[in-house]
Amino acid sequence: MYRTISSTETNKEILDRDQKREWVYLEGRGKIVISIRDELEYKIGPMVAYETSRIFSIYSRKDYISEMRNSFLKIMGEIRDNFEDFRDRQMCFFKLKKALESARKESQVNPVLLELIICLFDTVKNLYSENLTIEHIATLETIIYYIDSRITETDVDEATEKLISAGLNPLPKLDGLAEIYKRQGEI
């Protein structure tokens, strides 16, 4: 079932996939603003919809990814600004953790971007705000700049290498495994 909606640019088509109330953006670039009367609760496919009254702002995937990158950089700026006060630093760092969790959910359609988000997610998860240094912040900012709609696997590999070189851990922790090997006589 196709529905035609109006936008500020041109008419766009939205597909109501399998009656699951899942909207998929079919074409068009750039930011469009549409008005949907009765569907305020609808999730709009891989897009993110910001609700203002009864108006949705829908970003194309490319714009959404830039938006995501900018919001992470903004949080990093907040962490820098509040670095000296541990409590503020912890609160800002927690904000980054939550933002990454949400970005993970929104990046499912792009596996390469998802891998970078998982890479950042695991790095941040393995890091406590009390151990955070200014160098760590600089490295994380460098990695955040990799967030792009044209991201490649080579970019993700480069990002992972940079994080490991900076002494961060972008991988899931396996603590406890050494004790198992020791107990089992493997090492």
Place this chain on the structure above:
Amino acid sequence: MNSSNIFLDTCVILNREFSRDRDKTDAVEKFLNQKNVITSTYVNMELNRTYYKDSYTLHTMLQEHRSLEEVKERIKEMHFRREKERLELIFERITADNFELHEAKIRLKRLIKWYHTKLLKGVNVILSRTRCEQCLPKL
């Protein structure tokens, strides 16, 4: 090998990264700081036979199933107790934070691809003098 070289065996390398005892690992890191740390291709081969092989085994299991529940059930019913314990730990870590199957696959892929780099960061790998064929450099 001069006197300032410190040789790390498999046990130390695995403990540096995969131990729960942070006090011990911190003490090891402090001791190794500024030293020339080396290991051998034999140790590298042993690493391949521990966490790497376990992770790769789990990776093939994830490929065979459609859901994480199926994989979890399969590991739970395994009668290889030693492997079961290790696979359970790795499975638990890659599925933490409500990760779905495809996300867990990405995490595991990254673990397989990158933990060697992390484990051997700052460690010079020298050719083993043992006659183990698996330690010979690949032509």
